[in-house]
Amino acid sequence: MKLTDKKRKNILDAAVQEFREQGFPAARVNRIADLAEVSKRTLYKHFASKELLFAAITDILLEEIAAMPKLRYRPDARLREQLIGAVRAYVGHLTGEQYMGLNRLVMSELLRDQELAQAFFAKAAMQDGPISGLIGEAMQAGALREAEPGFAAGQLLSMVKHFLVWPRFLMGADTEVDPDAVIADCTDMFLAHYLPER
The missing domain is CATH 1.10.357.10 (Tetracycline Repressor, domain 2)
Incomplete structure (x- = not known):
């Protein structure tokens, strides 16, 4: 798996965890980035918004x-x-x-x-x-x-x-x-x- 694909998967996995724990409205992009062990900038490179991240899920x-x-x-x-x-x-x-x-x-x-x-x-x-x-x-x-x-x-x-x-x-x-x-x-x-x- 390419590094970019791995980062994308890690972001999605982290988003699922954050959305489950906090619900979509209360979920925080900073927390998703931390859970995925990527920078916020990297997260936004893959998903331009929290809404697009949820759409990917x-x-x-x-x-x-x-x-x-x-x-x-x-x-x-x-x-x-x-x-x-x-x-x-x-x-x-x-x-x-x-x-x-x-x-x-x-x-x-x-x-x-x-x-x-x-x-x-x-x-x-x-x-x-x-x-x-x-x-x-x-x-x-x-x-x-x-x-x-x-x-x-x-x-x-x-x-x-x-x-x-x-x-x-x-x-x-x-x-x-x-x-x-x-x-x-x-x-x-x-x-x-x-x-x-x-």
């Missing part, structure tokens, strides 16, 4: 989702098992400590700043999630009835997140439910709505 969060492998529909395998496996992997990613901490940091600021929230969700909407791709291909193959794949994926994931993601995000604890049973039940409800009529 939101990009990291979006990159985390984009980095998930894109899943392909396999006509030779049962669609139910493909969906269950895809949802299980997605939930595992969302509830990992690294992602969860970053997500809490970003979401707390998005609640405070509507313009920032609009920009973030506009970028997020341009991404093709791993499950919407799988659902879209299943629709094209006739295994699911035609609909907008992103909307359909959102329906499935919203059900699952209610039980397996939001409790951990908001309260830092899992609910007393069996994750595999929740994913299977939500997948069955999704399929009951989207399987083509025979």
